[in-house]
Amino acid sequence: MNRLLALLLTVGILAGCGSGNKHTSGGRPVTFEDFKALFPEQQAPYRLMADSLLQKQPDSLALQRDVLKQFLTDTLAGTDSTKTRHLKYYPLAYIAGSNLQYFVIRAVDRSSTVAYICFTDKKGKYLNRMVAARKDANSPEQMSFTLDNKYVIKTSTEKPVGSNTALKEDFYMANANGAITLIMTNSNGPTTPGQIFNPIDTLAHKHKFSGDYTSGDMNIISIRDGQDAKTFQFFITFSKDNGNCKGELSGTGHFTGSNKGEYKDKETSCGIGFQFGAGRVSIREIGGCGAYRGIKCFFEGGYVKKKAPSAK
Known part of the structure; x- marks a missing residue:
């Protein structure tokens, strides 16, 4: 029995189920697999x-x-x-x-x-x-x-x-x-500060390079602690050219030196290099990241670390 015929038979079976009768014509209860079979798998x-x-x-x-x-x-x-x-x-x-x-x-x-x-x-x-x-x-x-x-x-x-x-x-x-x-x-309308939601905001940030770095209201690099001392988590979002070119990327990077890090995407050729300094971080593309940004802008530039709020 081909898939189309099976699908049509299943539709007919389910269509005959009344609100108080969730069974097939053979008396078998309608299962989740029966329901799932109605949907083209993508x-x-x-x-x-x-x-x-x-x-x-x-x-x-x-x-x-x-x-x-x-x-x-x-x-x-x-x-x-x-x-x-x-x-x-x-x-x-x-x-x-x-x-x-x-x-x-x-x-x-x-x-x-x-x-x-x-x-x-x-x-x-x-x-x-x-x-x-x-x-x-x-x-x-x-x-x-x-x-x-x-x-x-x-x-x-x-x-x-x-x-x-x-x-x-x-x-x-x-x-x-x-x-x-x-x-x-x-x-593509006027951008408003505060629209960005940082998905890693609540993660631990005890490492000396962890924190939030900014270059304007809509350009943020967020660094958080990784699972070990050799890794870090990051979230980058930017908006350039009056909002006409935007980019966003998140993932796990690896420290390649005392003040350097690198990220390589598993699904594309995209790579990002991180250079940490005193209260700053600079990034540059080390692979094509067009899947995560506009065609006329790049993951690049320097960002200044925001001062952490004082503990009460």
Whole structure:
């Protein structure tokens, strides 16, 4: 039996389940594996554009609400739309992550289409969900999303402003318990100090080079202690050319000398060299890091260490 036929049979089985009967036609209870089989299996990186939400799907592939309620206990029905009786739900993608499982579901009513990412643990226990893409018939604003190979979720919201297009990008990370953390927000509008969320801010910083280094409000290098004396953790974010060129990178570096460090990305040719001094750090690219920045700017320059707040 090929996958398509198996999928259609599973849809038919689940469609026949009433709100009080969660069993297959053969009497076998509907399992999480049955539910997962309804979703086309994909791998990260995965991208869903807002325009693709308008593509019609056969009603035979629609998910039944009682099935959603069985496996996604925080039922989607009625939460984000007042026209719940017109809503239909379609499975778009299943992605197996390192700590979580990701289910992308399309919810359609008469005037709008929304895509949700629902999170379960590795055993199939429902944890949380978020709106990741949207296309409204009566609004020029639209939202798309990308799930990268590090399982960072980037939502991109676009809307026309005069003859231009305003773009806002929000970066999220879903933790193993399903909690969703906003990592950073980018916008091609005027930048506002304080928009940056430092994901390693609360980690230990006892090493002499650990701390936060800045070069303006939107340019930060955060250094934190590593697992041993030979390593350090870092987070870099910068915005140059009035916000037209931005970059962000985080990872684990290794000390290569008494005041030098180096980072090499495992998935690209990107590398960063760190030169520490008295209250300063300088960085330079030692490999192509275009995957983490704009094409007209680089991870480079000097940053001054911020004074640590006094302990009370």
